Amino acid sequence: MKRKEENYILPDQKQAARRSKTAADIQDDMFRLSDSAARLGQGKKYYIRTYGCQANVRDGETMAGMLELMGYIRTEVPEEGDVLIFNTCAVRQAAEERVLGEIGSLKPWKKEHPDRVIVLCGCMAQEEAIVRRVLDSYRQVDLIFGTHNIFRLPDLLYQVSRSHERVVEVLSEEGRVVENLPVRRSSTCKGYVNIMYGCNKFCTYCIVPYTRGKERSRRQEDIIDEVRQLKASGAKEVVLLGQNVNAYGKDLGLEDGFTGLLKATAETGIDRIRFYTSHPRDYSVTTIDAMKEYPNIMPSLHLPVQSGSDEVLRRMNRGYTSDSFKKLVDEMKARIPDITFTTDLIVGFPQETDEQFQETLDLVDYCRFDMAYSFVYSPREGTPAARMEDSIPLSVKKERLQILNERLAEHASRNNSAYLHRRLQVLCEGRSKKNENVYSGYSEHNKLVNFTGPEGLEGQIVEVEITACHSFSLDGKAV
Ligand code: SF4
Numbered sequence: 001m002k003r004k005e006e007n008y009i010l011p012d013q014k015q016a017a018r019r020s021k022t023a024a025d026i027q028d029d030m031f032r033l034s035d036s037a038a039r040l041g042q043g044k045k046y047y048i049r050t051y052g053c054q055a056n057v058r059d060g061e062t063m064a065g066m067l068e069l070m071g072y073i074r075t076e077v078p079e080e081g082d083v084l085i086f087n088t089c090a091v092r093q094a095a096e097e098r099v100l101g102e103i104g105s106l107k108p109w110k111k112e113h114p115d116r117v118i119v120l121c122g123c124m125a126q127e128e129a130i131v132r133r134v135l136d137s138y139r140q141v142d143l144i145f146g147t148h149n150i151f152r153l154p155d156l157l158y159q160v161s162r163s164h165e166r167v168v169e170v171l172s173e174e175g176r177v178v179e180n181l182p183v184r185r186s187s188t189c190k191g192y193v194n195i196m197y198g199c200n201k202f203c204t205y206c207i208v209p210y211t212r213g214k215e216r217s218r219r220q221e222d223i224i225d226e227v228r229q230l231k232a233s234g235a236k237e238v239v240l241l242g243q244n245v246n247a248y249g250k251d252l253g254l255e256d257g258f259t260g261l262l263k264a265t266a267e268t269g270i271d272r273i274r275f276y277t278s279h280p281r282d283y284s285v286t287t288i289d290a291m292k293e294y295p296n297i298m299p300s301l302h303l304p305v306q307s308g309s310d311e312v313l314r315r316m317n318r319g320y321t322s323d324s325f326k327k328l329v330d331e332m333k334a335r336i337p338d339i340t341f342t343t344d345l346i347v348g349f350p351q352e353t354d355e356q357f358q359e360t361l362d363l364v365d366y367c368r369f370d371m372a373y374s375f376v377y378s379p380r381e382g383t384p385a386a387r388m389e390d391s392i393p394l395s396v397k398k399e400r401l402q403i404l405n406e407r408l409a410e411h412a413s414r415n416n417s418a419y420l421h422r423r424l425q426v427l428c429e430g431r432s433k434k435n436e437n438v439y440s441g442y443s444e445h446n447k448l449v450n451f452t453g454p455e456g457l458e459g460q461i462v463e464v465e466i467t468a469c470h471s472f473s474l475d476g477k478a479v
Pocket of ligand 1: 202206209
């Protein structure tokens with residue numbers, strides 16, 4: 001843990017990379033709201049902006065839960081907030097620059113309102129280089145804390161309000177599991193449930209093992225309790241979250257822990273179960289069998305492949321080959337014929353040749369994904385890939401991304417056209433963000449469906465007839 005003269009606790013990437021073999025501490029009583037912090041939010045508002053993955057969304061829900069316990073009321077207008085929280089993602093550099101740009105634009109506002117508090121947290125706060133940059137050039141930020149000490153938010157805010165000084169507390173530990181945190185869910189029909197934290201995989205391009213600590217699982221009974229509470233409160237869907245869910249329970253000494261957890265979740269009787277993110281390396285056949293056995297485990301899978309080239313996969317440290325990935329997809333399709341697949345793809349990894357890129361296109365043609373998150377490789381300081389030589393011009397990488405996206409859209413469009421005139425069960429999440437007159441939701445196969453229907457369908461599973469198909473969405477009407 002590094003300390004500076006002002007007594008800041010700063011991130012330390014080398015320390016963050018250490019992994020011990022001992023199981024993580026599970027602490028049931030870590031969160032306690034002190035009397036002084038409990039009154040801090042009376043008559044005040046908070047604004048929270050979350051970037052990145054569902055793990056961040058879930059962290060944002062925990063922070064909202066703590067703030068509301070302190071008396072704060074949520075606002076969607078940043079300028080109205082007494083506390084502004086930027087809950088950040090570190091996966092891509094462009095997203096980081098956007099966050100810094102937004103914080104930068106608040107400088108005049110902060111000058112006018114010196115008592116308002118600007119907070120930077122999430123994965124960006126775990127990066128040494130970012131924290132140093134913010135300390136040097138973004139004086140308007142009052143509080144920086146990382147992913148390991150979210151439960152400290154009330155006390156850290158109290159510290160800022162008392163001292164009127166900047167507070168920085170970023171721990172670079174392996175992490176622990178804190179169980180009794182409050183939560184303010186962002187959806188009533190769908191609930192995110194963390195099953196584990198951190199990652200031990202160290203893919204060479206990825207910053208997550210440094211920002212989120214080592215793999216550590218929650219106890220199965222705590223997870224199932226949370227699922228039951230969600231069901232009792234009317235949720236129809238739970239999304240089990242972890243950076244690598246297939247490794248669930250390894251640290252607790254469980255054999256095939258994820259399959260066991262998946263079955264126990266299914267047996268709660270909740271209508272729908274999804275899980276993110278799977279790693280192709282750890283996939284167990286028993287998990288596929290569980291998906292087949294329980295109709296409430298949805299037949300769609302996000303399986304990040306990243307590249308179709310064995311050489312690139314080796315340099316990424318992904319631990320599988322293009323052939324073994326295809327075999328896994330084939331095996332799943334053989335057991336669950338209508339299963340749909342989405343994936344993640346990186347183009348322009350250091351020294352990726354035209355042939356290696358072509359291998360990615362070939363794999364895309366083979367697997368015919370329903371959707372993919374595709375990106376040009378973004379170097380992350382401190383990761384092994386960021387030190388690899390790379391002479392491929394950015395213009396070539398961007399061109400490859402365009403070719404890849406066109407190919408992905410072709411497959412997605414072809415896959416979606418098969419749904420025309422079919423009736424799908426859609427979990428209605430509310431009105432579409434783009435058009436107030438239509439509802440939007442997801443089918444069992446995780447297809448985005450925009451549909452018309454009578455008033456009051458929010459939060460229900462609705463039968464929808466598909467009337468038009470697009471590459472990445474379907475249109476329909478409630479039956
Ligand atoms: S499995 Fe790889 S890509 Fe996924 S979070 Fe872990 S290190 Fe990152």
